[in-house]
Amino acid sequence: MTDWKPDIANRHGRRYLAIADALADDIKRGLVRPGDRLPTHRDLAYQMGLSVSTVSKAYAEAVRRQLILSEVGRGTFVMPNAWTDLTGVGIDSRQIGPIDMAFNCPVPAPMVLEAMSAALKTISGSDRLDELMPYHRPWVGLASHRAAAASWIEKRGLRTSPENILMTNGAQHAHAIILTSLLEPNQIAVTDELTDPGIKFLTANRSLQLKGLAMDKDGLLPDAFEAACKTMKVKALITVPNHHSPTLTIMPVERRKAIAEVAIRHGVTIIEDDVYGPFLDNPPPALSSFAPEQSFYFTSFSKCICAGLRIGFLAAPPGRVEELIPGLGATTWMVSMVPAEIAALWIREGTAERLIVWQRQELTRRQKLAAQILDGFDYTALPSSLHLWLPLPDSWRAEGFVAQARLRGLAVTPAEAFVVGHVPAPQAVRVSLGGATPSRTELQRGLEIVADLLKERPAATYLVL
Structure with missing residues (x-):
């Protein structure tokens, strides 16, 4: 050592x-x-x-x-070749090499820029412009913005009302608001044994104890959740039932009901992250709909339409939105009104839905390209998902695969980044197909590097690390 x-x-x-x-x-x-x-x-x-x-x-x-x-x-x-500067993963792909397939974000589209330009012109010429400039109290958002958000969330599988909505600067901000408002340091939150790294960072920053629970092909196991509630003072469950990252699980309705029943029985707050839900044509009912009195649900535009439009929508249980004011005040007093106005305008006019449809279609094309290049290899994907989940052949360990990919100018994410606690990480990688690689030619090259590596055996130096 x-x-x-x-x-x-x-x-x-x-x-x-x-x-x-x-x-x-x-x-x-x-x-x-x-x-x-x-x-x-x-x-x-x-x-x-x-x-x-x-x-x-x-x-x-x-x-x-x-x-x-x-x-x-x-x-x-x-890691082998760890001298490569990867501090910019997900920030600027030029800092990590020519091909970034390590970060999930929507594919940029000219129609997004056109929609943004049109919205800004509409707003600048409207009589509402002066209403968007000052501070607003209550800080939860303008009534018109909250009404648009409630209609958007209802399409995602959760019936709510505008008075239960809090506007946020994206999903990560919604997470921070809930954790800051409702949980105290050292309290226990549980989640899937593989979860988004952002959840790990947020809980660590709040000095919370995050425990990973066993999951299967349908997501979090109700028995594991029940056992945790019986043996620990679980305060909250953090869950991503739709397009779970990295496994791409879509939790079946019966599993959602079972998880909700455990939460109700033990008084556990449900924190439902549905940032990928808009990629589903016909989403199942939100998990929160089965425990509405103790569930906090949120989604955003950042992963499904435009990363630069930092806007999200948080639905609190009936009558409980004001409980979130401490977390909102500790992070930012309110969202910027201009992005909120753009989002509301897009929702009302149907623009947001059209942009989602385009994004699904583009991701479907990208998934078909991946299926052609990776034909014969086992991996998990969904028709319009932002990534694929790739278990590696027995000859490869994830760290060696990631290192070799980097040597060839490609960044992918090892399973280790998603592991909660100190359980062994699966030998797998997440391969993102979205906007971090905007060119399909570049995407094809990245997938070809993945396919070439899967056909090879690792060099001896990666077998003895």
């Missing part, structure tokens, strides 16, 4: 990010080498005089950047 201790004395910002930045710099300078085993979370925390949770968040960030790999019983190791 290396005696690495990062120097963060002159680094500004959050300490866990400073540790991750220091690790990246030390790898580039050769002070830490690929294959080196890093100190344990507890040992590094003791050396630096920090909390274990801060070091855990730093290591989680380093995993997200694909700098390190953590394995139960073995430790934390620097």
Whole structure:
């Protein structure tokens, strides 16, 4: 084990990010080498005089950047070729190489720009412009915006009303509002054993205990949820029933009912993230519809229409929207009124639905391309999903596959990034097909790299890490 201790004395910002930045710099300078085993979370925390949770968040960030790999019983190791700068994954694909298939975002379309231009012209010439400029109280949003959001959510499978809606700056902001308002530090939230990294970051920042529960092809297992509620003081369930990332599970209706019944029986708050729900032509009823008195549901435009339009819609249980004001105030007092006005206009005029239909059609074309190139290999996909979930052949481990892909100019996401806690990660990768790779020619090349690697055997250096 290396005696690495990062120097963060002159680094500004959050300490866990400073540790991750220091690790990246030390790898580039050769002070830490690929294959080196890093100190344990507890040992590094003791050396630096920090909390274990801060070091855990730093290591989680380093995993997200694909700098390190953590394995139960073995430790934390620097990835092969981890000197490649991956701090920009999901921010600017030019920073990580020519092909970014590591990040989920909608495909850019000229019709989105046309719709945006038309909406801005409409707003600038309307008599509502002055109404969008000042602070607004209550902070939950304008009545017209909340009404449009309620109609949008109802199409996604949850009947609600405008007075139960809170406007947010996207789904991640909705998560933060709920966790800040309803949960106290050290309380327990449960989720699937594989979950979106954003959930892990948010719960860690709130000093919550996040526990991963067993799942199968239909999603979270009700028995596992029941057992957790009986053995722990579970405060909240965080779930993504539609197009679950990374597994792409769509939870069946009967499973949703069973999960809701457990939550009702034990008084557990349901936090339902439906950011991918709009990709479904005929979505099943929202899980929240089976436990409406204790469920907080949200969705957004960011993953399904336009990442730059940071707007989301949060539906609270009847009469409980004001409970979310503390979290809203702790993050931002209110959403920007102009994006909210654009979203409401698009919903009322049917533009949002047309943009969703285009996005589904484009993703269907991309999935068909993937099916052609990856013919003969086992993977999970949906007709219009943003990604595919690829279990690797026995000859490959995920870290070696990811490293070899990077050497060929391709970024994909290892399963390790989605693991909750210290359970072993499956040997699989998530391959994104969306807007991080806007060109279909570029997408085809990336898929060909994936196919070529699947046909090969890893080099010996990746077998002994």
